Amino acid sequence: MQVIGNDMAKATFDVALPLSDGKYRTKAKFPNTTKGYTEFLAWRAKHAPDAAVGMEATGIYHEALARALVEAGVTVYVANPARVKAFGQAEGVRTKTDRSDAKLIARFFEAQRPEKLHPYVPPTPSEVKLRALVRRRDDLQEMLQMEQNRLEVADISVQQGINDVIRTLEEQIKQVRKAIQDHIDNDPDLRGRHQLLTSIPGVGDTSSAQLLAFLGDLNKYSDVRQVVAHAGLNPAQRQSGNYEGKARISRVGDANFRKKLYMPALTGKTYNPTLKAFAERLSEKGKPFKVIMCALMRKLIHLVWGVLKSGQPFEPEVVLA
Structure with a gap:
């Protein structure tokens, strides 16, 4: 070739x-x-x-x-x-x-x-728009956090100006969030996938929009392992001669996508029965928090794959069976 x-x-x-x-x-x-x-x-x-x-x-x-x-x-x-x-x-x-x-x-x-090798499949115009809106919201969130951090240590002479910027950013974030929700609601395909994703405890409107934006069409993946690799959460074993190191995540993937999985996995650790039980088993084995979170993010990908591929909402009794 x-x-x-x-x-x-x-x-x-x-x-x-x-x-x-x-x-x-x-x-x-x-x-x-x-x-x-x-x-x-x-x-x-x-x-x-x-x-x-x-x-x-x-x-x-x-x-x-x-x-x-x-x-x-x-x-x-x-x-x-x-x-x-x-x-x-x-x-x-x-x-x-x-x-x-x-x-x-x-x-x-x-x-x-x-x-x-899998040929590139361009995102649809609707997915392109959603990704742009989600990126804009994330950028505004970062700017808001920076201004809030500045306010904590700012001299009183500049606090009013910083507060004005914070209010402006909060209003813009509110507008972009509404634009994201309206866009999803007005697109039958996105709306259907959004409803499936939010059926998973831990995945709210914000996380669902991020997953829809950065995961894209599942048809471009041959199996769930490719999605895990896309996120850089597949294990990478370090081995040389007789030495075999600890397995770590490869990180050879989309760091932005991996970042979007963290909060829904963390929330799911408390409120999702499947993720909660999985985290408890790992904790009982003495696994550290970071290892547990990486495992939960991988598990979450499997749950996302399951609902989107089956077209059926999340059912914990089916997953736990």
């Missing part, structure tokens, strides 16, 4: 096409715009019309290009940057340039077993 490596940046992207002699055909600085996408498609049509395109998940930078390529009929693969970095470290890559990154990305995808 031939894969063109694509190294994305905010304004431009560079590409590398592996050749049969071990060398690469490269092209630098395509604009990260509609015009640049058209230029790249023409370049690909000339040099490798059947090649897939591989890229890293770079926040929002890769999304527009990936969507444009899929709409043009190109197979696109998207990988977590941490996996590509680990692959490069295993290769002993030392040079760091945009073109060398594009070459590394191409090698990474060509080294993968075909059954492990």
Whole structure:
């Protein structure tokens, strides 16, 4: 399988096409715009019309290009940057340039077993809007927390100004929350999935919106283990020779998605009978709090997968059976 490596940046992207002699055909600085996408498609049509395109998940930078390529009929693969970095470290890559990154990305995808690669499926326009609204709410929440922290230590001469900013942020958060709820309510698919998610004790309106935004369509995952890996919660065993270290979570996943699982798992530890019983068993075995929380987040993913795949609300007696 031939894969063109694509190294994305905010304004431009560079590409590398592996050749049969071990060398690469490269092209630098395509604009990260509609015009640049058209230029790249023409370049690909000339040099490798059947090649897939591989890229890293770079926040929002890769999304527009990936969507444009899929709409043009190109197979696109998207990988977590941490996996590509680990692959490069295993290769002993030392040079760091945009073109060398594009070459590394191409090698990474060509080294993968075909059954492990899953073509990128762009989010629907409705999911794109929800993700934007959720990100905006999260940004506003962070700004609010920063201002509240400043207020605690601020001189009296600036407290009024900080309070004004806090009130403005609180009003904006209220407006965005309403926009999120209205958007979910007005989309039958999102509304149905939201109702299933909130049937799980511990998953409220806020957590449900976050999961819908960052989990996306379950059809892009072959099984629940891929969702666990997407969150970076799959175990990574450290082993060398006769030494076998403690298993830790890989963290080779979407850190933002992993972060969104923490609060519903923590709440579920108290109010969800399935998660509560699971946490108690782990605690009786002497597991530390962090280990228990990681296990609860993995368990929560299984519960989320179960209700969304079955289309049935959460039933603790079924899970515990």
